[in-house]
Amino acid sequence: MGEALLLVLLVLDFGYRNAEVESDSCDAVSMLNSPTIPTHPLLSIICCCKSKINKDWRCSINHIYREQNVAADALSARNIDFWSWIHLFETAPDFLKDILYADAMGVSKHRSVAA
Incomplete structure (x- = not known):
């Protein structure tokens, strides 16, 4: 919170x-x-x-859903490059641009749920 x-x-x-x-x-x-x-x-x-x-x-x-939060997953996968717990980007990092574009266009990732 x-x-x-x-x-x-x-x-x-x-x-x-x-x-x-x-x-x-x-x-x-x-x-x-x-x-x-x-x-x-x-x-x-x-x-x-x-x-x-x-x-x-x-x-x-x-x-x-966590599985849909692709941008957060991409950022956390790169956490080795970051030294503090919060980072502010004035522009999106290159590795995140396609993910953010897909999100803005409404492209969704389906969530896999075990039945």
């Missing part, structure tokens, strides 16, 4: 006013998109995230 708040703050700091956040954490997405439970142990973090999300901009928080 803390990563979601940090991401929202960074996006605002860079001046973006339209953001779509995708997470494979169904619980985190649900907490941010549902009414807040006053007794929830993460109440302060949830409220802080919601406060930032509801600022003067468009921000959606959506669930995505």
Whole structure:
């Protein structure tokens, strides 16, 4: 949940006013998109995230299955090249451009589920 708040703050700091956040954490997405439970142990973090999300901009928080999160998989596969836990790219790295283009065009990757 803390990563979601940090991401929202960074996006605002860079001046973006339209953001779509995708997470494979169904619980985190649900907490941010549902009414807040006053007794929830993460109440302060949830409220802080919601406060930032509801600022003067468009921000959606959506669930995505881990298998569909191809960009995150590509970035994590390259983690040996990174030294800290957060990285900001002004432009997409070359290895990510085709993946982001396919995502923007709505090309989806089917999820394999064992029956």
